[in-house]
Amino acid sequence: MHVVKERSLTPQIIANMQRQLPIDPRFSPRQNAFHAQIRTEVQLAAGEIDRALTDLRHADSNGLLDLLWLDRCPLFDVLRGSPELALIRESTATRVERTARILLV
DSSP states (O other), X not given: OHHHHHSOOOXXXXXXXXXXXXXXXXXXXXXXXXXXXXXHHHHHHTXXXXXXXXXXXXXXXXXXXXXXXXXXXXXXXXXXXXXXXXXXHHHHHHHHHHHHHHHTO
């Protein structure tokens, strides 16, 4: 609730988020990607751009397939035009295309 009201992350909120939404090799890549997506949104809402990009990279490295999220989530507006977002979007788009080809065969 603090993030919604104050638009900031306290060290306690960050620790809680990392504990509740871990990125951990014990979990499936899909679960890690999902956790990283949620963490990315929370951090973007709080203006924690560097932390958000770190978690976005985790989502990508764990097989992110949600291209619509990258293209349409308004929280990414602050990153539109950044080279890093462009690279992650390209990586995700390539993965989506490969996945669609496999599923549609």
